[in-house]
Amino acid sequence: MTDLHRLSVREIAEGLAQGKFSSRELTEHYLKRIAKIDAHVQSYVTVTAEQAFVQADAADALRKAGNATFLTGIPIAHKDIFCTQGIKTTAGSKILDNFISPYDATVVTKGKDAGLVTLGKVNMDEFAMGSTSESSYFGATKNPWALDHVPGGSSGGSAAAVAADLAPFATGTDTGGSIRQPASFCGLTGLKPTYGRVSRFGMIAYASSLDQGGPMARSAEDCAYLMNVMAGHDAKDSTSMEKDVDDYVANLNGTSVKGLRIGIPKQYFNVQGLDAEVKARVEESLKKLEEMGAVLVEIDLNMTDAYVPTYYLIAPAEASSNLQRFDGVRYGYRCENPVDLMDLYKRSRSEGFGKEVQRRILIGTYALSAGYYDAYYVKAQKVRRLIQQDFLKAFESVDVIAAPSAPTTAYKIGANLSPTEMYLGDIYTLAVNLAGLPAINAPVGFDKENLPVGLQLIGNYWSESQLLSVVHQYQQATDWHSKRAAIAEENV
Template sequence: MTDLHRLSIRELSEGLKQAQFSSRELTEHYLKRIAHIDPKVKSYVTVTAEQALAEADAADAVLKSGNAHALAGIPLAHKDIFCTQGIKTTAGSKMLDNFISPYDATVVAKAKAAGLVTLGKVNMDEFAMGSTSENSYFGATSNPWALDRVPGGSSGGSAAAVAADLAPIATGTDTGGSIRQPASFCGLTGLKPTYGRVSRFGMIAYASSLDQGGPMARSAEDCAYLMNVIAGHDAKDSTSINKEVDDYVANLNGTAVKGLRIGIPKQYFNVAGLDAEVKARVEESLKKLEEMGAILVEIDLNMTEAYVPTYYLIAPAEASSNLSRYDGVRYGYRCDNPKDILDLYKRSRSEGFGAEVQRRILIGTYALSAGYYDAYYVKAQKVRRLIQQDFLKAFENVDVIAAPSAPTTAYKIGANLSPTEMYLGDIYTLAVNLAGLPAINAPVGFDKDSLPVGLQLIGNYWSESQLLSIVHQYQQNTDWHTKRAAIAEENA
């Protein structure tokens, strides 16, 4: 029972069904690991031990009846951006440090209905704004591969928890790379679904036209199991698409790699900040896919230089609007002894929001202000359409597009990169959100410092099954996804 954390989701599911171990035993195993290892990693904001054990007991009862869902009794961690009834939901911010949600997000409700056990809520950049998880009111999370490095962001807590074997799977959200980049930094598989595939109801909004929830796990197979639970239409989310959901697990071998046309954008491999070792590992992974029968096709994505400026006008503009509700009046942080209503607004917001959130609100408010709206926001939306058309044109000739997930491996904690340097680190991930496309990160090796490197595959709309299938087959022929950080090898 000491190595339950080494089992895949499929193995955990089979073990529970065959009563080799109970959900309570499995949950206790993870809770012990969290107590022993997480003080070094700091991935959890809230551990819900009592509730987790109650959910595990309930799952065990259902498992005995023989009518259990495939994931019944399996623990998971939720990014602290998904509302959880009766549990603190902070979005990594002082603004929501005292917020207990009165309802569950749809993703959380679906996980509960399937019998998954919630271990707790994991850390993140404040309101999902950041690429390091250092912008959290609760402090920085460490990368399990090197505790002096960041795990990426904003879903850094989710990535660190899975990479340290403190949860077998986790939910994340991706507004401009926040699933794929931490998955890359922590050596995991992470899927950003097509916009509208996973409900955003109860997911605290950053930029509503870009946000999308998705799974983070060790393998494509593990991600497919969680996608089977969380994907699907939700009447409570007006942007959710009423489209039939694939059986992602059943389709894991459904895409033939032989003859698959993979687009290689030459602009992506000539970016000035692309680390030589990251480039080498990504190219090696593409060579492996070629050996498996894929055809590599050089393509042009001519709008590459527009990704960062377009995203950093649209996302802050939407954030400025979404975060206007945090004013100290109804819920969340309220300043002490306000003199009047204006003082309440000003001090509650300046004391409750961190520096990066304030920066983006100010940029967004400026872009939406009279006299600048047409010059900035409207123009950015027009460029966004051109970026989308650039991808659609490429998909006329290729099945998927390959790229690095990030130009470098994990940064040092406290590296104090300037905002511009940090934003440029998102060059490979932003366009996927601007266009609403699905994309996946797969671990493909390490740099000289033994830090993980990720390959990103971008698909056309609704091609999540195809992306999971390609990565699954790649993982049948490689073992990068099975590698574990030293801290994950520790026993509780």
């Protein structure tokens, strides 16, 4: 059984149910692939082989006793921002290199309750701050499509692990595009749910009003299975919404593409820096949706120029507050031989945090300081409301909004983009987080270097089922989501 990694989540579940293979055999298969291939990709920070076999054997016992769920025994990789009891949780930072969480994040607990088998924790930009996965203390993850390119970020390890077939699906988090952009760079489907749809309990905070967990997988169908596990109210998270959860799998054909009104923001397709091939592939995918019966409607999103400056005031401000807890006193990295308390704070933080994290803490602290709070932070919050209203007005005339997920394909590792260049690369994704809306990336082709291109569909609040359904039907009519990088085709 050398090709188990080529099966979809549904095919894996059916194979387990029919006894074609056991969870232990499946887990062993993925662990062998990780051992052989991940040295090239560097997607995993921690591989939990021993715990995985224990969980797999428990899953097989449940299935033998007739107590298995549909997903019992299927392996998963967790972004290393979700706390995992007894397993190192680093958030890609030196400051948490020795941190072993005493509890599980709700997303991890839900996975265990569904019988999923944790293969390990995957790499990410430090504290989810970045778009390349190069800011990780544990080194840069490689893009399986081209090992000298980045997989995107911050959920780059999640994207690379799935794209290299080192896990059937993975959890990710999205604060300003950190699920959708790496999904675009690695040719995957990735869903950023409505803010409050997935619990943030046990998810290490970057910017609390923007962070949201979601699924990453090859197809909308695979994402729907993981969303059925992840979504739902959690009393431990004050921002978690008490709202009924859809059966995302059952609803995969619930939205008719025929007559679906897709908004095309003219500002998005005239952005300086939008690569011509990315634009062409996205327009080809929209033409395909039009052939399937969708109606393309040109719309205005007049606040486009405000996305980047608004986000890069609000997110760093929240980060400066959230990251003050990493002080070298209670847990995490502590400098050696501090001379006094102030020395302990200053050296623990300056030695423990990387450059990008320090940069954003400083920006955020400045924006929150007494002399600048009203001029910067309060004004950014007012503009944030205008951005939200801009979207709500658009949704009065359209069902979903289409855009590229990123203006380019994956960057080369070591491209040394300036902070401003990297921030402008998030132009298409930031507003979704500022407004709290759901959005999904779907692979729609390749550029001349055979690097994947992604289409982003943005929905109104709580429309995850609709987004998954539209992409699922697009994927029934196309095969971009089934394309595999050469390294993923390797057998072990």
